[in-house]
Amino acid sequence: MKYSFKDIEEKWQKFWEEKKINEPDLRNAKNPFYNLMMFPYPSAEGLHVGNLYAFTGSDIYGRFKRMQGYDVFEPIGFDAFGIHSENYAIKTKRHPSKLIPQNIANFTRQLKKCGLMFDWSHVVDTTDPKYYKWTQWIFLQLYKAGLVYRKKSPVNWCPECKTVLADEQVIGGKCERHSDTEVEKRELEQWFFKITQYADKLYENLKWIDWSQNTKTAQELWIGKSEGAQIIFSVKGIDEKIVVFTTRPDTLFGATYMVLAPEHPLVPLLTTSDRKREVEDYVQKAIKKDQITRLDVTKEKTGVFTGSYAMNPANNSEIPIWIADYVLWGYGTGAIMAVPAHDSRDYEFAKQFNLPIIEVISKTGKPSEGELELYDGEGILINSGEFNGMNSDIAKRKIVEHLNKKGIAEFKINYRLHDWCISRQRYWGPPIPMVHCDKCGILPVNENDLPVLLPETDNYLPDDSGKSPLARVESWVETTCPKCGSKARKDTDVSDNFLDSAWYFLRYPSVGIDDVPMDKEITRKWLPVDMYIGGNEHAVLHLMYTRFICMALHDLGLIHFEEPFKRFRAHGLIIKDGNKMSKSKGNIVNPDEYIDKYGADTFRMYLMFLGPYQEGGDFRDSGIIGIHRFLEKVNSLSELNFTDETDFDDETNTILHQTIKVVTSDFESLKYNTAIARLMEFLNYIREKNITSKLIIKYFTQLLAPLAPHIAEEFWNKLGYSGSVFNSKLPVYDESKIKISNVNIVIQINGKIKDRIDVPKGLDEKELEKIALENEKVKAAISNKIINKIITVKDKLVNIVVK
RNA sequence: GCCGAAGUGGCGGAACUGGCAGACGCGCUGGACUCAAAAUCCAGUGAAGCUAAAACUUCGUGUGGGUUCGAGUCCCACCUUCGGUACCA
Numbered sequence: 001m002k003y004s005f006k007d008i009e010e011k012w013q014k015f016w017e018e019k020k021i022n023e024p025d026l027r028n029a030k031n032p033f034y035n036l037m038m039f040p041y042p043s044a045e046g047l048h049v050g051n052l053y054a055f056t057g058s059d060i061y062g063r064f065k066r067m068q069g070y071d072v073f074e075p076i077g078f079d080a081f082g083i084h085s086e087n088y089a090i091k092t093k094r095h096p097s098k099l100i101p102q103n104i105a106n107f108t109r110q111l112k113k114c115g116l117m118f119d120w121s122h123v124v125d126t127t128d129p130k131y132y133k134w135t136q137w138i139f140l141q142l143y144k145a146g147l148v149y150r151k152k153s154p155v156n157w158c159p160e161c162k163t164v165l166a167d168e169q170v171i172g173g174k175c176e177r178h179s180d181t182e183v184e185k186r187e188l189e190q191w192f193f194k195i196t197q198y199a200d201k202l203y204e205n206l207k208w209i210d211w212s213q214n215t216k217t218a219q220e221l222w223i224g225k226s227e228g229a230q231i232i233f234s235v236k237g238i239d240e241k242i243v244v245f246t247t248r249p250d251t252l253f254g255a256t257y258m259v260l261a262p263e264h265p266l267v268p269l270l271t272t273s274d275r276k277r278e279v280e281d282y283v284q285k286a287i288k289k290d291q292i293t294r295l296d297v298t299k300e301k302t303g304v305f306t307g308s309y310a311m312n313p314a315n316n317s318e319i320p321i322w323i324a325d326y327v328l329w330g331y332g333t334g335a336i337m338a339v340p341a342h343d344s345r346d347y348e349f350a351k352q353f354n355l356p357i358i359e360v361i362s363k364t365g366k367p368s369e370g371e372l373e374l375y376d377g378e379g380i381l382i383n384s385g386e387f388n389g390m391n392s393d394i395a396k397r398k399i400v401e402h403l404n405k406k407g408i409a410e411f412k413i414n415y416r417l418h419d420w421c422i423s424r425q426r427y428w429g430p431p432i433p434m435v436h437c438d439k440c441g442i443l444p445v446n447e448n449d450l451p452v453l454l455p456e457t458d459n460y461l462p463d464d465s466g467k468s469p470l471a472r473v474e475s476w477v478e479t480t481c482p483k484c485g486s487k488a489r490k491d492t493d494v495s496d497n498f499l500d501s502a503w504y505f506l507r508y509p510s511v512g513i514d515d516v517p518m519d520k521e522i523t524r525k526w527l528p529v530d531m532y533i534g535g536n537e538h539a540v541l542h543l544m545y546t547r548f549i550c551m552a553l554h555d556l557g558l559i560h561f562e563e564p565f566k567r568f569r570a571h572g573l574i575i576k577d578g579n580k581m582s583k584s585k586g587n588i589v590n591p592d593e594y595i596d597k598y599g600a601d602t603f604r605m606y607l608m609f610l611g612p613y614q615e616g617g618d619f620r621d622s623g624i625i626g627i628h629r630f631l632e633k634v635n636s637l638s639e640l641n642f643t644d645e646t647d648f649d650d651e652t653n654t655i656l657h658q659t660i661k662v663v664t665s666d667f668e669s670l671k672y673n674t675a676i677a678r679l680m681e682f683l684n685y686i687r688e689k690n691i692t693s694k695l696i697i698k699y700f701t702q703l704l705a706p707l708a709p710h711i712a713e714e715f716w717n718k719l720g721y722s723g724s725v726f727n728s729k730l731p732v733y734d735e736s737k738i739k740i741s742n743v744n745i746v747i748q749i750n751g752k753i754k755d756r757i758d759v760p761k762g763l764d765e766k767e768l769e770k771i772a773l774e775n776e777k778v779k780a781a782i783s784n785k786i787i788n789k790i791i792t793v794k795d796k797l798v799n800i801v802v803k
Numbered sequence: 804g805c806c807g808a809a810g811u812g813g814c815g816g817a818a819c820u821g822g823c824a825g826a827c828g829c830g831c832u833g834g835a836c837u838c839a840a841a842a843u844c845c846a847g848u849g850a851a852g853c854u855a856a857a858a859c860u861u862c863g864u865g866u867g868g869g870u871u872c873g874a875g876u877c878c879c880a881c882c883u884u885c886g887g888u889a890c891c892a
Contacts, residue, residue: 172889214807214887221806224891246892259892301890324890331891338892344804345890416891539887573886609828611816615808618815626828629843674817677827684827746823751873753823791872797822801872 003635005599009710013112021724022074022117026509026522029071034526035062036505036565038534038542039077039124042103044088047110049589049607049619050535050581053574056604057613057670058533059116063706064667065531066117067730073526074117075508077124078104081132082497083161083177086428090461096428097456100127110592115600115709117726122511126500131507132430133451134517135500138549139422139433140444145556147194148422150442154263154329155421157186162462163425164190166496167418168222168541185287188466191432191493193420195548199223200413201562202547211568212614218539224416229400231337232408233258233310236318240266242310245332245414248342249403250395252314253384254360255337256350258321259303262286263329270321272307279304279323286325301326301349312337313408314399315385324349332414347374360384361392420545422496425468427460429494437481437488446482452490468492501542502549505529506559518559528561536570543568569670572616574607581619589619601708602628608672608707617673630680631711633687634704638718642694653737655685656696660733663703672707679704694719699731746797747772749781765792772798 016022024032037058040051059074066072080100089096104125111118124131142148156165158175169176170183195202203223206216228247235242242258260267262283271279282304303324312319326345327336340350340357350357359372365380378392387395403409423432431452433445445452455476460469471477471492481488503517509526510519534543546564554562573580576587594603606627610617648656659682666675682700685691698719705712705725716725740761745768747755755777759768769790772778778800785802792798 217807218887221888226891228892244892248892326890326892328891333892336892343892345892348890414891536886575885609815620815620829623815623829630828673815674827677817680827744823748822748873751822751871756823789872791822793822797873799822799872 001635001639003632003711005601005631005710008714009113009115009600012710012713013115015713016117016724017112017120019724020121021726023119023121024071024073026073026122026526029073029525031070032526032530033062033065033070033072034505034509034529034531035065035072035074036529036532037074037076038532038538039079039501039504040107041082041084042078042080042100042107043084044092044099044103045588046103046106047114047591048581049591050574052114052591052603053607054533054535054571055111055114055116056607057571057672058531060604060608060667060672060706061531061533061670062117063709063726064730066726067702067705067728069729072117073119073122073509075122075124075505075511076111076116076118076120077504077508078107078126079497079501079504080104080125080127081429081494081500083163083424083426083428084497086426086460087161087177089428095458095460097127113595113600114591115604117709122508124504124507124511126504127428129451129453130514132454132500134507135430135495135503136433136445136450136452137447137517138503138553139495139499140447140450141556141558142193142552143434143444145552147197147552148191149194149419150189150191152187152189154185155188155190156183157188157466158183159464161426162464163468164188164421164423166421166498168420168544169498186466190421191423191434191491191495193422193548195420195545196415196417198548198551199225199415199417201551202417202544203415205547205563209563209568210566212536212570215536215539215543215568215570218536219544222417222540222544225413226415227411227413229396229409230333230412231313231400231403233313233337235270235321236309236311238269238308240269242266242321242335243333244335244337245412246337248339248392248396249399249409250381250387250392251339251342251360252312252337252399253381253387254339254341254358255312255314255319256340256356256358257319257338258310259324259327259336259338259346259349260306260321261327261329261334262323262325264323264334266335267306267323270306270308275305275307279306282323301345301352303349303353305353313403313406320355322349322353330418331416341372341374342376344374344376358383365389420496420548422499423493424496425466426462426494427454427457427469429497430454430500431470432491432493432495434491435479435482435488436491437484437486439486440481440483440488442491443482449482454494468494470494498542498545499549502546503553505532505564506550506553524560527559528563529565530567532565532568533571534568535573539570569614571613571670572611574610574616574619576619594624598624598628599631599710601711602631605631605676605707609676611673613670613672627676630683631708633683634708634711634715637686637697638715640692640697642697642719643692644695645693646695648693648696650739650741652689652691652696654739655682656699657733657735657737660699660703660731661738664730664733667706676707679707701725702728702730743795745795747775747778748797748799749778750801751799754778754781761795763794765794768792768794768798772800 037055062072062074085100086096089099156170158165158181160178160181173182175181175183203225206220226247229249230243230245233242303322306321308321309318310321338346340346341359342361357372359367360383361379362368362382363379367382381387381390381395400409400411431454433452435443435445455473457473459472477489479488479490506518509522513519550564551562553559581587606624609627659678663675663678701712701715712725742758743761744756744758746753755775769792782802788801788803790800
């Protein structure tokens with residue numbers, strides 16, 4: 001019989017939808033399992049193979065859990081606000097409010113063909129006022145908790161997007177959305193979320209959360225916790241202090257100069273009149289320099305002397321104060337003590353400007369001979385007064401303690417992480433729910449007045465003014481002060497798209513309940529998420545922001561957990577012809593074509609067969625046919641006359657139960673490629689042995705179901721079972737049925753294989769040895785040699801070592 | 804530069820705690836079926852050597868060393884690719 005995948009897939013998709021097979025009872029489920037995948041941005045181009053790869057792998061896991069008896073909730077939604085959507089709308093000259101619903105409809109149509117176990121009754125669309133009302137509400141809760149503030153500071157400005165960006169959205173000095181647009185620094189007043197207040201918790205929890213290690217490492221590096229000390233340096237002849245941060249207080253005696261970032265506020269004060277011109281010149285240039293050149297490590301160091309000197313508190317020596325752009329205003333205190341002997345950057349700078357280099361750490365405890373080379377490791381202190389001879393790790397503590405008594409040093413932990421700049425000067429996002437009143441200042445909108453609706457306007461293009469297009473919609477901007485009632489103005493920025501996605505999964509189970517963002521009881525039942533699968537490109541974006549938001553909501557008593565995901569696994573990337581799939585490379589694959597040609601089951605399995613799910617794979621058409629043939633063979637099983645046989649020979653039992661065992665554990669560890677290989681082997685066996693037992697076919701169908709849901713349902717039905725195969729329980733393997741009576745052991749001489757023979761399982765070492773020595777090939781090979789020793793491994797091998 | 808992952812047939816990839824390298828699939832070769840082709844089925848398929856054929860021998864998991872009776876797997880040094888990060892004091 002022909003494998004008419006089209007009919008089969010349509011039939012079962014309809015069945016699932018009509019019977020609400022994939023809609024668990026969220027209030028009464030006994031055994032909840034929340035299976036989450038990263039919701040897509042609904043692009044106009046439609047569903048991408050990358051999306052489908054991510055979804056399919058997650059879906060297989062969800063279906064697998066379901067067949068283990070869980071009530072699985074597997075929702076989907078659309079991350080439809082944001083610059084990406086808006087830029088596309090601008091490009092194609094269609095208003096985002098018209099374009100996005102079309103895209104969502106198209107995505108929905110495509111997704112419904114892919115055999116995914118979505119609960120379509122709980123869809124989130126971030127642009128729906130019923131959703132973004134609560135996004136704004138979360139903003140207000142954080143504001144009330146003191147986690148939101150407004151500050152004028154140098155922020156990242158993308159000249160292409162014409163908006164500010166958070167640090168996480170600047171990739172290598174370029175805009176996340178425009179990989180060839182350099183981000184500029186602009187001094188603007190913006191809203192920030194105090195994510196740094198949670199820096200330590202974000203960092204520490206990484207030690208126990210069950211996430212892919214590479215994701216955790218990325219976050220660890222981004223948060224960049226470093227332990228050290230702050231030390232105060234006084235300035236000669238001026239009543240000012242310079243505070244520095246260092247992780248190496250043990251090298252204090254080797255500090256031969258200081259460096260301030262060009263933006264440091266003390267710079268004008270420290271500059272002597274004779275140096276003024278040079279310094280101002282340098283500062284001007286440095287600030288103007290774009291990020292890329294400034295951060296280019298390979299270029300020569302530049303800097304300028306201020307004319308002032310500081311006192312090294314260790315030995316009261318005078319050290320010159322310099323300004324250089326290798327010191328960053330955004331990190332630590334924006335000033336350093338430079339220890340050229342033991343820091344590569346200081347070393348380079350000192351060489352360039354002929355500054356003194358004093359060795360204070362050496363491996364031996366004695367000064368190095370010959371020309372002094374950079375050494376940035378640990379060691380023994382020299383040239384350090386009373387601390388000489390001390391180990392650097394002890395000296396780190398002692399020196400700070402010593403200075404602390406004088407009140408000029410303290411231990412300090414610094415983070416690389418910066419506060420999250422949340423405002424965007426764009427149109428397509430939730431307006432920030434704040435009001436500016438001349439009398440009362442800046443106030444939050446009353447919660448009862450939410451949502452602050454995004455105004456309809458055709459004049460939504462961003463401009464270079466540093467103001468959002470919303471500022472141009474006068475009628476919308478005008479409002480009344482929530483406190484005094486007089487005329488006031490709405491905040492005209494919208495919030496970052498990553499705020500929308502920071503809490504979408506909190507909303508899913510409560511979709512349809514409109515008086516609260518999250519129903520308490522349902523949230524307690526379903527959250528935190530049991531399994532989250534997604535791309536690692538969000539390691540320091542979405543995955544960091546969402547942890548912060550949950551921690552904040554937790555501390556506000558709004559949710560009962562601080563870590564949103566019990567498990568997170570990053571899937572690999574699909575590449576084609578050695579490259580990431582992208583429009584610019586012209587190697588985009590449209591899943592529709594393949595699904596039309598081979599069916600969703602084939603395409604799903606093919607994607608999973610490419611390689612280990614957590615490592616990704618190389619997309620090439622040629623392999624699809626193999627999976628399609630496999631499913632055709634599966635389909636042809638339906639021509640069998642099934643028997644009720646339930647007693648099988650040892651071989652069949654062994655293969656059956658081993659297959660169940662291995663496939664089940666492969667599903668659990670997301671090794672879908674080997675699970676598929678196992679099922680292929682099993683099918684080959686069934687065909688070779690002409691097995692017609694209904695029971696065996698049933699087990700096979702169940703194991704196949706998570707991978708190829710449509711054909712599995714069809715078969716389930718053909719076997720005479722009613723309802724959905726996904727309401728059945730996966731078979732559990734029985735170890736006692738795995739009977740191997742004979743094992744194939746290897747006989748080696750000096751580690752080289754001479755023969756392979758079948759012996760009964762469980763023979764002891766002596767017996768194996770005897771068999772090996774009686775082997776004809778062995779006899780021939782060792783005839784006149786002396787046996788040194790014999791190594792036997794039970795059920796595996798005998799190795800005869802001869803001279 | 805630093806951090807991480809990986810390098811296995813013609814290709815995608817298997818190989819549990821060191822113990823039969825190349826599972827499974829693609830491709831290719833030969834055969835069956837066919838007027839022929841496609842599809843399907845059967846057999847073979849790491850390389851070299853030696854054979855009429857088989858048997859057999861040698862080599863073989865990026866490179867070079869090492870540990871071990873035995874290394875794709877462990878250790879050291881290096882090379883390459885991919886990903887992340889980038890003057891973070």
